[in-house]
Amino acid sequence: MTDTPESQPRAMRTIKSFVMRAGRMTEGQERGLERGWPLYGLELADGLQDFDRLFGRQASRTFEIGFGMGHSTLEMAAAAPEQDFIGVEVHKPGVGALLNGMLTAELSNIRVYSCDALEVLRDCVADASLDRVLLFFPDPWHKSRHHKRRIVQPAFAELVRRKLKVGGVLHMATDWAQYAEHMLEVMRAAPGFHNLSADGTFIPRPEERPVTKFERRGERLGHGVWDLKFARSE
Secondary structure, eight states: OOOOGGGSOSGGGTSOSSOOOOOOOOHHHHHIIIIIHHHHEEOGGGOSOOHHHHHTSOOOEEEEEOOTTSHHHHHHHHHOTTSEEEEEOSOHHHHHHHHHHHHHHTOOSEEEEOSOHHHHHHHHSOTTOEEEEEEESOOOOOSGGGGGGOSOSHHHHHHHHHHEEEEEEEEEEESOHHHHHHHHHHHHHSTTEEEOSTTSSOBOOOTTSOOOHHHHHHHHTTOOOEEEEEEEOO
16 A cells, blocks of 8 residues: 555544533633743644754654643653654643643643644654654543544554554553453554554553543542553554
8 A cells, every 4th residue: 555645535534533612711721822832832734744843853753642631741741851742632721731831841842733633643744753643531432323433443543554653653542441442443453553462452551651630530430441552563
């Protein structure tokens, strides 16, 4: 298969894996957008990016899909200042929160998009340029009639494969058992990947993935969390 833009399925534009929610902005989130966006915000309309130029260096690069309120992103970026992070989130309060956190912590190794992550991957990220793609706790769309909205589908796996370097890793995590099985099924069938789990299923929680307050609360209630890592093999 030839990796060309024309070969990328276009259907991902028509079915969204997220719901746009209205949300009130806190003072800190407003500050983040006002002061942080001009410094660290990126636009889909700008097209293919030269991230070496934007970050001013060559570094290991992580692309995070749906960073929520940005707590994990901030923790990972602070713990690995030698790495660069590109975060995408559609909800403005979360974008503002991440930017405000960056300003407070004086972090400069994150760049932020506020739009559809699949469009950013397709149009703004060069092929074979990412070391990691992260997808933590996406909406499981647990009703059967909504399963088509789940972001993890064959077309998603192929898009991620194109953008990862050979040896680069897709790391996913979910607290929904059925969605974990769905992720595993999709990725097992996806060409050009191999499972990094020793038994071909799930992996223990990696130390580099921060534990969220939501996850800790779920653990106290007996809820499980499943992590998957698949590396691009070709």
